[in-house]
Amino acid sequence: MLDARKKAILFVAVQEYILTAEPVSSQKLVEKYQLGVSSATVRNELASLESMGYLHQPHTSAGRVPTDIGYRYYVDGISDKPGLTNQEEKAILRLFSAIDIEMGDLLRETAQILSGITNYIAVALAPSYKRSTLKHIDLVPLSPKHVLIVLITDKGQVLKRTVSVEPFGKDIGDLERLLNERLQGLGRSEISSLRENIDLPDPELVHPARALLNAILDIIMSEDKERVFLSGTTSIFKQPEFDDLERVQILLDTLEHGYRLMQWLEDSARTQKVLVRIGSENSDEDIRDCSVVASSYQLDDESEGTLGIIGPTRMNYARAISAVGFVSDSLSKVLIELRH
């Protein structure tokens, strides 16, 4: 592989570029970091590193810029370095302690925290709720014809929707009690199978009960759409590489749709603690010049979600990795505490 000096030079070169966003020259390196050799030697090494594919030269008389491979080497070498100060970690914890713990709000704010400390775009994905079960149903009449359905699941989500129903004689409280009795603890598929053959004591309730059951099922099924929480899409412009408006526009449009994003992250974060994908390592065209740092968090024993950030390949990886890891851990802790 690389000898010690090449490695050291590559490291400081990447570090310097991450700091300044300017191609780094041999001179700058020797005067800023104590390399113990002259700029000429560094030049030779840089040329060598370039031929190995770690660096790239925009033009003949310019400094060097890391390639994706160069970043990769750098990232693999710094995975243990602390990127956050103690104070920052404390501040994050403080933020977490102030959040409400309802699932949606929690993730929304988590994404905000993450984008706030990194200045990159942050994403939080709720776990797949396919296996969650109904904990409580609430029917609130808003008008003679409208009922607000509030569903609470064992994972702590609150799902709600207003539906219009035909007025019926009985008290809606009866229906609420009945539905709670029958549906509590059931998952998607079970509710689905109940839909047609629910037996009711009172024939007058059959019609409205069925209507509500359909609505409830619909709420549970459609709720996968609300799994993506984005934040920091406006602060991303602080990064110099995103001065090209059109490029950013494309990126943001892609993100807003969110579908692919879920894949980018979910495929990734399963395996390792914090996963880093640099530039062309991403399978998706639209983020070939971005890096993704992702991690999964634990919701409970059986299910996990994903969160991460998206930024330029010239990213402060040490900080980004620490931030994602720490936020992910903190989130897991909050969630675990909630269920104990």
Added chain:
Amino acid sequence: MLDARKKAILFVAVQEYILTAEPVSSQKLVEKYQLGVSSATVRNELASLESMGYLHQPHTSAGRVPTDIGYRYYVDGISDKPGLTNQEEKAILRLFSAIDIEMGDLLRETAQILSGITNYIAVALAPSYKRSTLKHIDLVPLSPKHVLIVLITDKGQVLKRTVSVEPFGKDIGDLERLLNERLQGLGRSEISSLRENIDLPDPELVHPARALLNAILDIIMSEDKERVFLSGTTSIFKQPEFDDLERVQILLDTLEHGYRLMQWLEDSARTQKVLVRIGSENSDEDIRDCSVVASSYQLDDESEGTLGIIGPTRMNYARAISAVGFVSDSLSKVLIELRH
């Protein structure tokens, strides 16, 4: 005032500038619009309009650009012009019919619709909830130590928060029933005054009841913060006048805080159907080069909210006014239908 020809020329000049975002020349006007006079005549008129303050010339050999006064004159003249096609209106209605009618979601999506059709930043403000009353309280135990409180108000909002409580012997259902009994139909101030001197049948309930009551009050009081819904902050970059990143950054930062925004809009929209504030007509420094189009919508007999858009002074006013008006009406209709 202005004679017929000046008026016509000013109108097409503004129109052309809105379309192209380029200073308009006398030639362009005569060849594009049938003015029936030569470019020289138009030039004279333009010079005259400039001296009256309706137009402005960036430099001697450039075309003309409308001033805020020019825009104002234009806007006052087109207030009846239809800015949306029938198809677009139908599309909007379709979108509305698909939205869930819970207040928060409704406003979030309304803002999205508005920014989607105008490509400007859209804002929706929920009505002040100061006078809303509690309709229903839901206590859902998530763990032995955590309770999810869900509040539903007569205006159809769903407020929720998780709180930790000391475990206590009694069934939480009792407490829920009790709180519902005592608090239903009460407003902020009444609940507040109940806080200390609530009398309970069971002394064992006093402690947890008081804790929950405090939490409930806190939820109701803090919920003013959640009144601002922003959308379209990323699509604003499609407008050529926002190519200056720094300026946009400032604008967005201001908007994210949202406080002032509420004033900008709320002061405005009370009086007229759709209110337009152009550039320097805005009292706030930070949006001196933006225009605001706002309207209020009806929640019920006693309260109303506000929605609107913020864009460059070079705005498609006809379209913007129509869009804001139509969306506002649609929203009011949905809300009224909900309560009948």
Added chain:
DNA sequence: ATTTAGCACTCTACTTGATGGAGTGCTAGG
């Protein structure tokens, strides 16, 4: 009295060419 053709004038945006400097690669000597 108003409109218009014609023209000189102004200002900008763009191109071109020249210059300085940053940074490299290479060579020869330590």
Added chain:
DNA sequence: CCTAGCACTCCATCAAGTAGAGTGCTAAAT
């Protein structure tokens, strides 16, 4: 194997020049 030195390359910047867009004004036309 390292390094001092130097020639070379390429970029960024600036000045000067040019083309063109658009105006304002004047004098003729209606």
